[in-house]
Amino acid sequence: MRALYLADGQLTYRTDYEKPVLQAGEALIRIQLAGICSTDLEMAKGYVPEFRGVLGHEFVGIVVAAADSADADWVGRRVVGTINLGCGRCAVCLSDGPEHCPHRTVLGIHDRDGVFADYTALPVGNLLPVPDGMPDETAVFTEPFAAALRIREQVAVRPTAKTAVVGPGRLGLLVGLSLSLSGTDVTMLGRRASSLELPAQYGLKTGLVDDFADDSFDFVVEATGNEAGFAQSLQLVRPLGTLILKSTFAGNANINLTKLVVAEINVIGSRCGPFAPALRVLAAGRLDPRPFIDGEYPLDDALAAFEHAARPGVRKILIRP
């Protein structure tokens, strides 16, 4: 099959990649549409040198086969899928689920082939049916929107909290929209005026982060994907406030621990989120993510899709096999 393959930090488009061989409990999924996110771009830059395999983890697809006959009713369904696969036996899996299992594999990220290909495989336990009538172009946002909703599983998002999101990109804007769903006042902060146009169209407040002197935000989300983002975000948050780290980028950052301690800031790392509520919000039409789409490429042009996705200010680039 066709696949976008990463090895030794080198991305190659292949037509000879072996189709997934199903393990017990798994389903074979034909990819309908897949999305490129910042993690994919970081990996393509070589930041996860140990990964060898098919990249990609945001997708919507059709189940075309199931390993177990008991799962035959999945065949033909349109699905999205959660991306973490735990061992299911360790204390972490049993108490917290697969997301933090030390033995986990992660679709297209860690020890498991991903979705920039004709087919992928996942256990049926990772799959969720996509509601009828939801366009593929909406369903493909389930994974990143679930990641945005993860924040609301970790802390109470008060509707009265003065909130800022630093980094109005592909994930940051989804975060801002998710936080605004229940009435919270959200300001999207970016480095370029052009990056604030879409947030403003969605009705969010906007501002340029570099000349933004307000340090009275109750709640700040760092979603820039760059090292400067942490310091900028920490400056915005008020004493006793909360700072959510939503960027997953490789490397260290130089942090002012003095403010963190003296102002008693609460910093919370945040990663993968719950799919079912994400599908409910998208199905209810409370959020239409399709204006995020800046381009769609056939799988054959996946390398060009990556180049496009890496340009500054670009939000979602889709790949259609």
Place this chain on the structure above:
Amino acid sequence: MRALYLADGQLTYRTDYEKPVLQAGEALIRIQLAGICSTDLEMAKGYVPEFRGVLGHEFVGIVVAAADSADADWVGRRVVGTINLGCGRCAVCLSDGPEHCPHRTVLGIHDRDGVFADYTALPVGNLLPVPDGMPDETAVFTEPFAAALRIREQVAVRPTAKTAVVGPGRLGLLVGLSLSLSGTDVTMLGRRASSLELPAQYGLKTGLVDDFADDSFDFVVEATGNEAGFAQSLQLVRPLGTLILKSTFAGNANINLTKLVVAEINVIGSRCGPFAPALRVLAAGRLDPRPFIDGEYPLDDALAAFEHAARPGVRKILIRP
């Protein structure tokens, strides 16, 4: 009066310092006993160059005068005192109290003379009577023990949480003891075996931090006062775990944000705490802090006291005017 005075990063012992002039609502307190903490040592090194005044904020004393006749019944009482003085009018004071008021002064730390002197002054609203029968040598630990208890105001300390405190020094050991009060399993980690003797005498588990490979702690407190402490503490904490920052040291630290985000760690800065519960624990005899005391100096020898307190492994040095 006599006072240990700090200006331009230079500590001087003075005998000609003006006795505090009481403002409305304030009490004049004759210092009975005062303690040196790491913040004092950092300030004496010049890390808060803007501070000019009498150093010190841990004390027990006797009220000898009150500015307002309505407060006359305070005179003669033995007291400890909270160290933050807010404006009492801003939104922060009204919602969160004085600890984070942007206009606050802090006893011996920020814009207000402290307690390494014959006398200090505080509003009576900052004072708490010391229970009869509590030795001065115990009461003088109220402020740092309150700081340790602050953690329990910020997060639920589960008795089943596997807990580590990195840095078994003057504050870290109080933190470890405070966390163990309700049955939580606490391991104190230090860089030198000698620093672990007192924690072991108190019945806490101990370990050398440098060869401690366990990364499964639910709850970790960083109390080292040095930059390496953050990285060491972050290594120990399990995914979805909590890391409390209790060190207040000046400067930045190089932080591995990848683990913070991927493992969804919760990092919480923690500063000043509640005095009333601290006095209750000390009065009930649930914790005897007197084994922390490594030396006591008369006020005339305050400079020697500081030299002693700065030596590695030394916990509490007291100053008696």
